[in-house]
Ligand SMILES: NC(=O)c1ccc[n+]([C@@H]2O[C@H](COP(=O)([O-])OP(=O)(O)OC[C@H]3O[C@@H](n4cnc5c(N)ncnc54)[C@H](O)[C@@H]3O)[C@@H](O)[C@H]2O)c1
């Protein structure tokens with residue numbers, strides 16, 4: 001079994017997640033409230049280390065009242081443990097899982113640096129480190145470990161590289177995108193799904209429209225990710 005994954009982004013009409021200079025003012029105020037409602041509905045929020053380094057997000061519920069809810073678990077996919085200790089995502093507002101990789105194949109000095117960083121991270125009360133794969137995080141293994149940690153639903157917020165990793169492994173179940181009436185341009189600007197890319201239509205992700213509606217000055221599009229049959233069988237066999 002794996003957690004149910006909802007991918008949500010704020011995107012410009014030309015598919016960008018920020019400008020080339022990392023201006024990320026895309027969603028309007030009501031859309032941010034929509035995003036925080038999803039945060040309230042899920043067990044965890046997941047981002048890649050690139051997003052933490054660029055945005056320093058809090059990844060807590062603060063645009064709508066938290067009421068008696070707890071903040072969702074924050075998951076940062078960070079294969080080389082680059083996360084700065086001062087990151088807001090490491091504060092005491094919620095539990096934080098750092099998803100990283102084994103590193104016994106590294107040479108001595110690198111190994112020592114990792115061990116040092118792990119000691120510093122583990123000294124932070126609400127931080128847990130989860131190891132999956134080598135070089136880059138094995139996202140399928142991570143999903144299975146998170147499911148065993150009672151994380152049954154995840155809001156995947158991005159960025160484009162992590163979104164690619166998750167789509168490539170067919171780990172996304174739902175897509176919700178706010179499309180702003182803006183054009184950022186820039187072949188180097190981050191897009192919704194970056195990474196290697198599918199080579200053929202057959203390999204690509206197929207979506208089934210659930211709903212669409214206006215929001216602020218933009219429009220929200222919601223889809224299910226179509227799963228091919230044998231993938232469903234695989235999921236069932238995991239039960
Ligand atoms: N507008 C939005 O909704 C939104 C949401 C999130 C991020 N962003 C923007 O996206 C940009 C960050 O995106 P990004 O692509 O640079 O970084 P990212 O946040 O996607 O993090 C990717 C990094 O995660 C690590 N990683 C480890 N294992 C991985 C795996 N198996 N697959 C993929 N990544 C793995 C790697 O270090 C990789 O470089 C920033 O500009 C941020 O503002 C925008």
Ligand SMILES: Nc1nc(=O)c(N)c(NC[C@H](O)[C@H](O)[C@H](O)COP(=O)(O)O)[nH]1
Nearest residue numbers: 009010024026027055057058059060157
């Ligand atoms: N849906 C959405 N619309 C945007 O316009 C935008 N810039 C983000 N960015 C996603 C990123 O993961 C964090 O949502 C923000 O960086 C702010 O996060 P916080 O409020 O600090 O938790 N997400």
